[in-house]
Amino acid sequence: MGALVDNADLLWQGFTATLLIAVVAGVLSFAWGVVLAAFRVSPIGPLRTFGTTYINVVRNSPLTLIFLFLGGSTSALVGIVIPVSRNSYFGITVNNGIIFAIVALTLYTATFVCEVVRSGINSVGVGQAEAGRSLGLTFPQVLTQVVLPQAFRSVMPPLINVFVAHIKNTSVAAGFATFELVAVAQRLSNVNPADVFVIFMGIGVAYLAITIPLSVTAEQLEKRMAVVR
Amino acid sequence: MTAPEQVLFDVPGPKAIVRDKVYTVVFTAVIVGLLGWLVYTAQSRGIFDDRWQVLWNPQKGGQTAGDVWHSLLVRGLFEGTLKAVAISVPIVAVTATILVIARSSTNRLLQGVAYVFTHVFRGIPVLLVMYFGVIALGLAPLISVILGLAVYNTAVVAEILRAGIAALPKGQREAGLSIGLRPLAVLLRIELPQAVRIMLPALVSQIVVLLKDTSLGFIIAYYELLTVTKNNYNYFGEPTTVVFVLVAAVIYISVNMAVSRFAHWLEGRLSRTRTSAGGGGTPVAPPGGVAAVGIGFGGAGG
Numbered sequence: 098m099g100a101l102v103d104n105a106d107l108l109w110q111g112f113t114a115t116l117l118i119a120v121v122a123g124v125l126s127f128a129w130g131v132v133l134a135a136f137r138v139s140p141i142g143p144l145r146t147f148g149t150t151y152i153n154v155v156r157n158s159p160l161t162l163i164f165l166f167l168g169g170s171t172s173a174l175v176g177i178v179i180p181v182s183r184n185s186y187f188g189i190t191v192n193n194g195i196i197f198a199i200v201a202l203t204l205y206t207a208t209f210v211c212e213v214v215r216s217g218i219n220s221v222g223v224g225q226a227e228a229g230r231s232l233g234l235t236f237p238q239v240l241t242q243v244v245l246p247q248a249f250r251s252v253m254p255p256l257i258n259v260f261v262a263h264i265k266n267t268s269v270a271a272g273f274a275t276f277e278l279v280a281v282a283q284r285l286s287n288v289n290p291a292d293v294f295v296i297f298m299g300i301g302v303a304y305l306a307i308t309i310p311l312s313v314t315a316e317q318l319e320k321r322m323a324v325v326r
Numbered sequence: 327m328t329a330p331e332q333v334l335f336d337v338p339g340p341k342a343i344v345r346d347k348v349y350t351v352v353f354t355a356v357i358v359g360l361l362g363w364l365v366y367t368a369q370s371r372g373i374f375d376d377r378w379q380v381l382w383n384p385q386k387g388g389q390t391a392g393d394v395w396h397s398l399l400v401r402g403l404f405e406g407t408l409k410a411v412a413i414s415v416p417i418v419a420v421t422a423t424i425l426v427i428a429r430s431s432t433n434r435l436l437q438g439v440a441y442v443f444t445h446v447f448r449g450i451p452v453l454l455v456m457y458f459g460v461i462a463l464g465l466a467p468l469i470s471v472i473l474g475l476a477v478y479n480t481a482v483v484a485e486i487l488r489a490g491i492a493a494l495p496k497g498q499r500e501a502g503l504s505i506g507l508r509p510l511a512v513l514l515r516i517e518l519p520q521a522v523r524i525m526l527p528a529l530v531s532q533i534v535v536l537l538k539d540t541s542l543g544f545i546i547a548y549y550e551l552l553t554v555t556k557n558n559y560n561y562f563g564e565p566t567t568v569v570f571v572l573v574a575a576v577i578y579i580s581v582n583m584a585v586s587r588f589a590h591w592l593e594g595r596l597s598r599t600r601t602s603a604g605g606g607g608t609p610v611a612p613p614g615g616v617a618a619v620g621i622g623f624g625g626a627g628g
Contacts (some may be wrong), residue, residue, distance in 0.1 A: 140338075140342075140346055140349075141346065141349045141350060141353055142350050142353075142354075143350060143353040143354045143356075143357050144353055147357055153579070153583070154575075154579060157534070157538075157578060157579040157582035157583055157586075158538075158575055158578055158579060159538040159539070159540075159541035159542075159552075159578060160538070160541075161541040161542060161544050161545065161552055162541060162552060162571070162574060162575055162578060165544075165552060165555070165556070165571055165574075166571050166575065169559070169567035169568065169571055170567060170568040170571050170572070173368070173371060173373055173565070173567065173568040174364070174368050174371075174373065174568060175364060175367055175368065261448075261449070265449075265450065265451040265452070266451070267451075268451035268452075268453040268454060269453060269542065269545070271453065271545070272453070272542075272544065272545030278454075279451060279453055279454050279457060282454060282457060282461075283457055283461065286461050286462065287461075293461060293462040294462055297454065297457075297458045297461075297462055300454060301446070301450045301454060304449060304450045304451060304454070305445075305446065305449045305450060308448075308449035308450075309445060309449050312445070312448065312449065
């Protein structure tokens with residue numbers, strides 16, 4: 098227990114880094130995922146093709162590979178170099194490792210958000226879109242004011258599960274020079290070999306503290322909707 | 327992607343046809359323009375120089391193209407990535423079945439243990455379990471990879487199977503009990519086979535997740551496709567990074583798409599046998615409901 102208590106500040110630093118990556122990348126991937134879903138159901142062919150290609154490529158690539166790609170190939174391909182900097186916001190040190198993780202996870206999680214939202218759109222009766230159109234609404238209006246609000250209600254449980262997986266995926270950043278929870282586990286157990294079990298348990302509990310409330314919420318919502326259905 | 331894609335528009339009128347044509351031209355131009363810019367800017371950075379030669383005529387240390395591809399496909403893909411998959415999948419099939427049995431048993435203790443196992447291992451990162459194997463248990467990288475993949479996927483697959491069983495009509499279980507089968511036999515011989523069948527799409531997408539998760543082995547020094555990729559570009563020099571990373575991406579994407587394609591084919595076959603054998607009377611869970619549940623677990627592995 099000692100190792101965890103003595104290094105509470107490190108633990109807190111890792112926890113906030115994990116949370117920061119998860120929240121920022123979560124919000125961004127949600128936005129990007131909804132846009133991709135809109136592309137995939139839009140009447141414009143080129144956008145549908147783009148959406149489908151993006152999903153097939155990114156969803157079939159491992160997240161580790163996306164990290165590796167961003168780390169080694171973007172400078173050669175498009176000349177984008179993620180800046181090496183250390184700035185502090187709200188007492189959290191943001192280095193390029195964290196920015197990396199946010200970019201990689203946004204690109205990756207968006208594909209799962211897209212597929213869930215798209216299945217939600219498909220679950221809304223066709224009559225809804227037709228009714229909207231017969232009132233003279235345009236495609237963006239039908240999508241944002243009629244279909245999506247209904248779609249979101251039914252996709253909440255799977256969407257939450259996507260974000261639970263997303264939160265756990267932030268751990269991949271540990272392999273790419275980012276100091277978050279798994280990196281804390283690794284560092285502490287190297288320094289305190291006697292306390293490894295406790296350290297890993299503590300880090301596990303830190304993850305569960307974020308993920309279990311979410312997955313329980315998803316389960317509750319699912320149960321409630323099962324009754325309605 | 328099995329069903330025809332649903333789109334939110336219907337047969338357009340003359341005005342809409344013109345408008346859609348204009349949009350199609352405009353967006354094609356935008357996308358082609360972006361791609362062109364991408365190629366141009368990459369070209370100006372010398373991407374099309376001789377670095378690609380490493381794939382057919384490497385110029386260093388007496389390596390042949392055969393050596394490079396052997397390292398990528400045989401040592402990386404088959405003896406690294408696919409080996410971990412091939413060992414993990416049967417283990418998961420067995421342990422997930424055990425977990426389903428435990429969850430549905432009448433023994434409260436067994437039930438509780440299974441419940442805690444499911445929630446704990448669905449909630450912590452696979453990479454943490456792999457690190458635990460390497461650092462705390464002192465296991466070899468391969469065993470740690472398998473440990474991480476096995477505990478997480480056991481929890482997830484068990485939940486998928488439970489959802490499948492829940493989607494079965496109650497009569498299936500009652501019929502089994504009424505012909506004198508014990509509850510365990512009903513579960514194993516009547517409910518599980520049907521659950522596997524209706525949950526096949528979710529189960530296969532879980533295999534794709536598992537396959538992608540083997541790449542976490544890269545981080546704990548397990549020798550798999552990404553490790554080979556990195557060794558290759560470290561050996562042939564920094565400019566070849568983009569070459570090898572793109573090759574690795576193509577390999578992963580092809581394998582994963584092949585698995586999905588296989589699942590699609592299997593699904594078609596199974597649903598055909600079902601209709602012919604059941605004579606139309608076999609109760610099948612509503613596809614919408616099953617899909618909704620399946621997506622919940624399809625989640626983003628990695």
